[in-house]
Amino acid sequence: MSSVAPGTPLDPADPSVVATRYWHSLDDGRIQCDVCPRACRLHEGQRGMCFVRARQQGQVVLTSYGRSSGFCVDPIEKKPLNHFLPGTPILSFGTAGCNLACRFCQNWDMSKSRDLDTLADAAGPEALAAAAQRLGCRSVAFTYNDPTIFLEYAIDTALACRERDIRSVAVTAGYICAEPRRELYRHMDAANVDLKAFTERFYRDVCAGHLQDVLDTLVYLKRETDVWFEITTLLIPELNDSDAELEAECRWIVDELGVDVPIHFTAFHPDWKMTDRPPTPAATLSRARRIALDHGIRYAYTGNVHDREGDATLCHSCGARVIERDWYELLAWRLDARGRCVSCGTPCAGVFAAQPGRWGAQRQPVRLAAR
Ligand code: SF4
Numbered sequence: 001m002s003s004v005a006p007g008t009p010l011d012p013a014d015p016s017v018v019a020t021r022y023w024h025s026l027d028d029g030r031i032q033c034d035v036c037p038r039a040c041r042l043h044e045g046q047r048g049m050c051f052v053r054a055r056q057q058g059q060v061v062l063t064s065y066g067r068s069s070g071f072c073v074d075p076i077e078k079k080p081l082n083h084f085l086p087g088t089p090i091l092s093f094g095t096a097g098c099n100l101a102c103r104f105c106q107n108w109d110m111s112k113s114r115d116l117d118t119l120a121d122a123a124g125p126e127a128l129a130a131a132a133q134r135l136g137c138r139s140v141a142f143t144y145n146d147p148t149i150f151l152e153y154a155i156d157t158a159l160a161c162r163e164r165d166i167r168s169v170a171v172t173a174g175y176i177c178a179e180p181r182r183e184l185y186r187h188m189d190a191a192n193v194d195l196k197a198f199t200e201r202f203y204r205d206v207c208a209g210h211l212q213d214v215l216d217t218l219v220y221l222k223r224e225t226d227v228w229f230e231i232t233t234l235l236i237p238e239l240n241d242s243d244a245e246l247e248a249e250c251r252w253i254v255d256e257l258g259v260d261v262p263i264h265f266t267a268f269h270p271d272w273k274m275t276d277r278p279p280t281p282a283a284t285l286s287r288a289r290r291i292a293l294d295h296g297i298r299y300a301y302t303g304n305v306h307d308r309e310g311d312a313t314l315c316h317s318c319g320a321r322v323i324e325r326d327w328y329e330l331l332a333w334r335l336d337a338r339g340r341c342v343s344c345g346t347p348c349a350g351v352f353a354a355q356p357g358r359w360g361a362q363r364q365p366v367r368l369a370a371r
Contacts, residue, residue, distance in 0.1 A: 007152045009065075010057060015124070016065050018152055020053070022180050023060035033060045035180050036099045036148055037213045050149040051097035064095040065153045068121045069144060073135055073364040075328040076357075079143060079171050080264045080303055082313060083350025084190045084228050086323060087330045087357030090169065091132040091366075093123075094144025095153070100173050101208040102196065104236055104274040123368040125153070129160035131368050138357070139189070143171035151184050158187035174217035175209055181220060190351070191229040192264075193218055197240035198249035206239065215252070222257045228351050230262040232303070235280050235288060237268070246288050250295035259298050259316075260349035265289055266303035286310060298349065317346035329361040 004010060004019035011017065022034040030041040033048050040048035042055035052064040076090045098105070123131065132140050140161050147154040147170050158168035167189035174193040176184065185191070195214060196207055203211045221229050233249065235241040253261060265288040267280040285302035289310055292300035302310030306327055313323035320343040324332040334342045339352035 004059070007065075007156065010061060016067050016122075017056065017061050017063050018065045020060050020062055020152060022177070031055050031058070031060060034177055035151065036176050037210060038099055038175075048099075049101070050099040052095055052149050062150060062152050064097070064150055066122055066124045067095060068093045068123060068368075069096055070094075070121055071123070071131070071366045071368055073137060073359075073362075073366060074141070075359050075361055075363075076139065076141075076169075077325065077328040077330075078363075079141055079169060079192050080232060080266070080301070081169065081190060081192055081228075081230055082264075082301060082323070082325075083230065083262055083299065083348070083352075084169070085138050085167070085351060085353055085357065086333075087359055088138040088353075089136060089357065089359040089364075090139045090141045091128070091135060091137040092141040092143045093121075093128070094142065095150045096145065097149055098145050098173075099149050099175055100146075103206050103272060104234070104268060104277075105272040106234070106269070121367060121369045125156040125160040127368060128157050129164050129166060131366070132161060132166050133164050135364075135366065137166065139167040139169050141169040141171055143169075146172050146175070147184065148172060148176045148180070151180055155184060155187045162187075172217075173207075173209075174214040176213070176217060178216075178220075181217060185221065185225050185227050188227050191221065191227055193221070193229055193231055195231050195233050195249065197233070198245050198252070199240070202240055215256075219256055222261070230264065232264045232266055233288070234266050234268050235284055236274070237277050237280060237284070239277070241280070241284050241288065243287075243291065246291045247295065250292045250297055253292075254296050259296050261297075262299035262301065262349075263292055263297055264301045264303045265292075267305050269304075280304075282307060313348065315341040315344060315346055315348065317341065318344040320344070322348055323356075327361060330356055330358075 006021040009015045033040045047054040071093045073089045142154045170191040200211045203209045265285045269279045289300045298316040311325040312321045322334045337354035
């Protein structure tokens with residue numbers, strides 16, 4: 001194990017390279033990273049598949065602590081989270097790299113970056129929490145790429161945010177091993193988990209991963225934490241959008257997670273290594289939403305399209321539209337101060353303030369590093 005405490009810089013002159021906890025030595029001289037199921041086995045000087053974790057001085061280090069590919073204040077609906085402090089601004093940031101290899105990646109300029117110069121902005125946890133407060137954000141999102149691979153930075157930021165009553169949100173593929181999963185989610189208040197498909201074949205052939213590990217994360221979040229979470233499935237024509245697959249996914253969600261976990265079916269656009277597929281038709285998203293509702297899921301949404309029906313939150317008891325949206329913008333609000341339907345008094349699942357936020361649909365890029 002490391003002689004340097006996890007989270008501590010190896011070299012005080014370079015705070016972006018810090019010691020980590022989850023790895024072990026192998027008999028053949030390599031070191032295995034135990035953060036995600038990819039289990040990279042590294043020789044001295046090698047980087048893991050995620051690119052930001054590497055072996056240096058006989059240990060696995062994180063090489064992107066405090067470095068970001070950019071900061072932006074977004075509507076929280078963009079994460080997407082529709083049931084967690086709706087209408088509020090969230091300070092979003094990510095680093096570089098990813099531990100999956102999705103051929104359709106919609107964020108590939110950051111997640112697939114092999115160039116640490118992408119990490120043009122810098123902010124330590126304290127500076128980030130202070131910026132979030134100054135900008136009027138209720139939460140900070142670890143997004144653009146997966147906080148799994150920069151968990152030491154994400155956790156320290158979440159701790160600094162909690163001191164200022166600012167919540168932390170993980171936007172993640174859920175591809176993480178059990179021990180780091182426990183540590184990461186102890187510090188998170190909400191998450192959006194990508195469930196990229198519901199077949200092992202899709203995860204293996206399209207993402208170079210495994211479905212079961214993601215399902216394990218979802219079950220863990222539901223059964224063993226208070227983290228509010230929602231699911232996103234990006235629908236790709238003819239790859240993961242069949243009725244049979246969507247029905248299997250919705251059945252599993254109802255059986256294992258219950259009816260109150262919201263699901264977002266979002267539209268694919270051709271990108272990265274998948275330019276041979278057309279964009280997802282709006283009708284596919286509506287069909288998926290209908291399947292989810294028919295299976296008993298109470299909150300099913302369409303995403304990346306203008307669809308007032310698919311954007312609305314319905315009261316599961318009386319059917320009233322308790323929240324209406326247009327894409328990321330809140331329109332009507334029919335919940336009382338305790339998050340209950342004003343028509344019939346039935347609680348809506350989620351985390352709601354007495355009043356909705358008024359941030360709207362705007363995105364506001366911000367620069368945090370001293371110039
Ligand atoms: S976190 Fe990175 S280095 Fe560690 S196993 Fe996963 S891909 Fe490999």
